[in-house]
Amino acid sequence: MAQNQRSVIADALLGWYDAHHRELPWRVPPHQIARAVQPDPYRIWLSEIMLQQTTVEAVKPYFAKFVAQWPDVTALAVAPEDDIMKAWAGLGYYSRARNLKKCADFIAADLGGIFPDTEEGLRTLPGVGPYTSAAIAAIAFNRPAAVVDGNVERVFSRLFTVTTPLPAAKKEIHRLVSDVLPHDRPGDFAQAVMDLGATLCSPRRPKCMLCPLKEMCLALKEGEPELYPIKAAKPEKPVRRGAAFVAVRHDGAILLRKRPGRGLLAGMSEPPNTDWTARQDGETSATAAPFEGDWQYASTIKHVFTHFELRLDVFRADCVDENMPQDWWWSLPETLLSEALPSVMKKAIEAAIPAATKRLLSPAKPN
Ligand code: SF4
Structure with missing residues (x-):
């Protein structure tokens, strides 16, 4: 030049x-x-x-x-x-x-x-x-x-x-x-x-x-x-499936746990959920819930990660806090915002909870 x-x-x-x-x-x-x-x-x-x-x-x-x-x-x-x-x-x-x-x-x-x-x-x-x-x-x-x-x-x-x-x-x-x-x-x-x-x-x-x-x-x-720019065709992302279980206590608190310290979303918080599998016959129904409850299907959310697309079936149950693993915890609606929840888990919770808690997770932007 x-x-x-x-x-x-x-x-x-x-x-x-x-x-x-x-x-x-x-x-x-x-x-x-x-x-x-x-x-x-x-x-x-x-x-x-x-x-x-x-x-x-x-x-x-x-x-x-x-x-x-x-x-x-x-x-x-x-x-x-x-x-x-x-x-x-x-x-x-x-x-x-x-x-x-x-x-x-x-x-x-x-x-x-x-x-x-x-x-x-x-x-x-x-x-x-x-x-x-x-x-x-x-x-x-x-x-x-x-x-x-x-x-x-x-x-x-x-x-x-x-x-x-x-x-x-x-x-x-x-x-x-x-x-x-x-x-x-x-x-x-x-x-x-x-x-x-x-x-x-x-x-x-x-x-x-x-x-x-x-x-x-x-x-x-x-x-x-x-x-321009001319782009090479992208291969389609593989799909993985799983299920998330949003347990809600009488005061609106939601049951959370911490993800393992290594791997995808390491150390972040989440409601209990299954492995995410590429198999179409993977266990993603209410029978995969971590404990018994009146699990009701809420909806299926989609989230796109770098290497795959996740489809998560979300279930909700109203629960009492007994016999939960020691390192799981209940997070009240007003503390949910300060939890280290990745976007996919926010989406899962939003799919299962009432509008008032939803607003706490995704507060309206100031004008
Ligand atoms: S650099 Fe972009 S905005 Fe500027 S003339 Fe070229 S195409 Fe248009």
Whole structure:
């Protein structure tokens, strides 16, 4: 790519970003990074881990809660893991929360509470992969790292009409981003491309007439930018089945237990449920309940995990609290929100309980 073309793209993007950047709680305004006023790497790291597989709007309240409760990495390192899991509950992909704790422990104990300031150094941290290390290096430390997430893949595959299907195109897109990124403002550049992808260059109906890159965009010239990025066909996810048993006490409390410390949703809370099996004849009826009761079928919920889709038959029974295993517990409606319940288990409980408790689990958003 010619030097001139590179700087025309970078200048157009940065000019647009200076005027139209999104205000985000973990972000410093444009130019601050280049002026050596560094953003807080703790906040950038925390936001980037939260934003993996999750939207900005979903992350905002969690980010506010975390920085209020644990304002720096040392505070997070001394926090009990159970408290972190509870604060994370609902954000999904819970291994991220466990890695968050491991990473905070490592930085506090082995690095004196200081984040590494290079992409290579950041890669050594637990839970920090190639994307996240590049993002923190660029945004927090203004290192010329190519930051490529889904938004960036979309913008660059359209800008240069990349015909290789994703994920095979990742290397090519990474090279294009490396070619274009300006070494004086790499942090702002990374955030500019992310913002463009999130606000104008959307998956469907991109707002090309408002785009600072419209004169250079090859996909727009072709006439159908939505054709990009080209994606390889995804294989269908296998289906697993199971049953969940929501036992409700006279005061509305719900019986919970803790999942094993390893494996999917490790250490999270749940109502008792069966194994999740790919077999169609697996035991998912009321006869699989952990104890006798007037189990009534409530409904079947679906939840999509990374590698499979779960269909969970939900049963409910009104119970008294006798002869329960010692490490199970009753959670009152007003304490349910603070339990470390993964989304799939919230869905299961919501399917079985009265509307009042439902509102406690999923409170209405303020206007
Ligand atoms: S012109 Fe349209 S397709 Fe091309 S980068 Fe801009 S918004 Fe995306």
